[in-house]
Amino acid sequence: MRSVRGLSRRSARRRTGRVLVEGPQGVREAVRFAPERIVDLYVTAEAEQRYAEFVEPAREAGVFVHEVTDEVLAAMCDADTPQGTAAVVEWAPSDLPGVLAADPRLLVLLTHVRDPGNLGTVIRGADAAGADAVLVSDASVDVTSPKVVRSTAGSLFHLPVVSGLSIPETLTALGAAGVRRLAADGAGESTTEDADLTGPHVWVMGNEAWGLEEATLAACDEVVRVPIHGHAESLNLAMATTICLYASARQQRA
Missing domain, CATH: 3.30.1330.30 (Ribosomal protein L30/S12)
Structure with missing residues (x-):
């Protein structure tokens, strides 16, 4: 016991x-x-x-x-x-080379995610949207913590989850593999409704409190925002990530 x-x-x-x-x-x-x-x-x-x-x-x-x-x-x-x-x-950890070797079309990279419930919910949402893997930075909450595992509701056993990643090195590797790097940020000129999401790409998501760091934004190919049609100031990280992933899934399956 x-x-x-x-x-x-x-x-x-x-x-x-x-x-x-x-x-x-x-x-x-x-x-x-x-x-x-x-x-x-x-x-x-x-x-x-x-x-x-x-x-x-x-x-x-x-x-x-x-x-x-x-x-x-x-x-x-x-x-x-x-x-x-x-x-x-x-625990059977996945690695980035293995994910890239499978020619992924839809990925999400979480940078500095600190809330275990958010991480688990993102993994569950990525699974539901048909993403190929979830990538987690080295400054994030532990993927194997009981609250994260509970929050995935079993999705942890459905798709690769790679943790402990260096953000700069991961973005470089993704670019070299032909995966477009889309930074999800409120400053984006294009939105999830009009961006081209048909090719292989990764959604790069920021910390719950401060978003994406400038260096990370600069390393991405495009900055895309989730449109807010009402009066809400912002969206929860897990909610925003799921919206982005489903926008991608919609275009890729059209």
């Missing part, structure tokens, strides 16, 4: 190479897409019946399924309400 709870600490995740997945959505997607990486699955008696759709397939795949009480599960988990199930999963 202590070793599972310890995964709420970054040092423990780095040492073990494992992450904690809490709640039925995340555990279900881990069973569906990465059963070979599940070390242990924990479930309460009630949840075992409720979530038989993935508990039984997990057993059939050779996953160790442990029945625990609500109190034990709560002591293991970071979430206040783990909803009856959790899993310990081996």
Whole structure:
């Protein structure tokens, strides 16, 4: 129990190479897409019946399924309400060369994202929009933190997520690979409604508080803004990113 709870600490995740997945959505997607990486699955008696759709397939795949009480599960988990199930999963990090080798058409690069809920929601939105990968800078929140993992609702197992990236080096590598670098910023002359989003490109998103740094803006090929038709001053990072990704998906699938 202590070793599972310890995964709420970054040092423990780095040492073990494992992450904690809490709640039925995340555990279900881990069973569906990465059963070979599940070390242990924990479930309460009630949840075992409720979530038989993935508990039984997990057993059939050779996953160790442990029945625990609500109190034990709560002591293991970071979430206040783990909803009856959790899993310990081996972390399988992706890398930028591997992403670029797959000839991606739609990417997002998050620079200095600090809120775990924002990062997890962006990963989920990128998955829904059909993006090829999510890239995360080295000054951002840890992708493997329990709150980020929960916020992805299982999307973490659907697409590559590369973290710890140098922003200048990543922008250079993307440009060399023929990926247009689009900075999302309110100062953009073009908008998501009129920009050409048909070719391979990456949306470069800034920090929640101060946006994109000048050097990052200068390194991009174009600055594009999300149009605001009402009186709102700005949009939440995850909301703005999802709008940008869906604008791209709309054009690329037209």
